[in-house]
Amino acid sequence: MPELLTQNNLMFLFAFTAGMVSIIQLLEYLVTKNIPWLWRIVRQLWRKIRRSIGKKGDDGYVQRHILNFSGHPVSSGQQQAIEKHMHWTSSSVVDVRLGNVPEDNNFAAAITKAIERAGLSREEWQTIPCVAVPAGYPAVWSVILAELHGRLGHFPDVVRLRPTQPGASEKYEVAEIMHLLQLRHESRGKR
Numbered sequence: 001m002p003e004l005l006t007q008n009n010l011m012f013l014f015a016f017t018a019g020m021v022s023i024i025q026l027l028e029y030l031v032t033k034n035i036p037w038l039w040r041i042v043r044q045l046w047r048k049i050r051r052s053i054g055k056k057g058d059d060g061y062v063q064r065h066i067l068n069f070s071g072h073p074v075s076s077g078q079q080q081a082i083e084k085h086m087h088w089t090s091s092s093v094v095d096v097r098l099g100n101v102p103e104d105n106n107f108a109a110a111i112t113k114a115i116e117r118a119g120l121s122r123e124e125w126q127t128i129p130c131v132a133v134p135a136g137y138p139a140v141w142s143v144i145l146a147e148l149h150g151r152l153g154h155f156p157d158v159v160r161l162r163p164t165q166p167g168a169s170e171k172y173e174v175a176e177i178m179h180l181l182q183l184r185h186e187s188r189g190k191r
Helices: 004-032 034-054 076-086 109-114 123-128 140-154 182-187
Strands: 055-057 061-062 065-068 091-094 130-133 157-163 172-178
Touching: 076 157, 076 172, 109 123, 109 140, 123 140, 130 140, 172 182
Parallel strands: 065 091, 065 130, 130 157
Antiparallel strands: 055 061, 157 172
């Protein structure tokens, strides 16, 4: 009888250890292989929380986005200059990371997926005022502009950056905000 108890105890200990090792390996796999996936979920939840709290200005609930497609961070000075040009009291920067865009037939699909990762709902695309900081690669920017026009229902306003004077703390400053919708309406009369 004592041998049977010892065997049962050993079997239980073996099964328990194997189960714990399996759980640890599963957690390790989920964390190491899916960090971008987990990070994207955390980032989207954080954005939803920030948007639900929102910022109130003089005119009530105000939410405005600077859509950054440039691949470089928008500095606080650039953000303040954009807000000044747009006559906004506040804004939030939404970095749309394009990464390395493939030079093949899935060119537009890769950009569409990147824009999807911005985490904006259909209602937000159509109702929240936004301005875009363009990507430096013209082919990419063309697809982004077409995608934004489809989602917004109109052309977005676009930030034009220019190099600053030597010795300045920032390398690029906001030169102007180009109102593409206004340019489109003006050029329609030239048909």
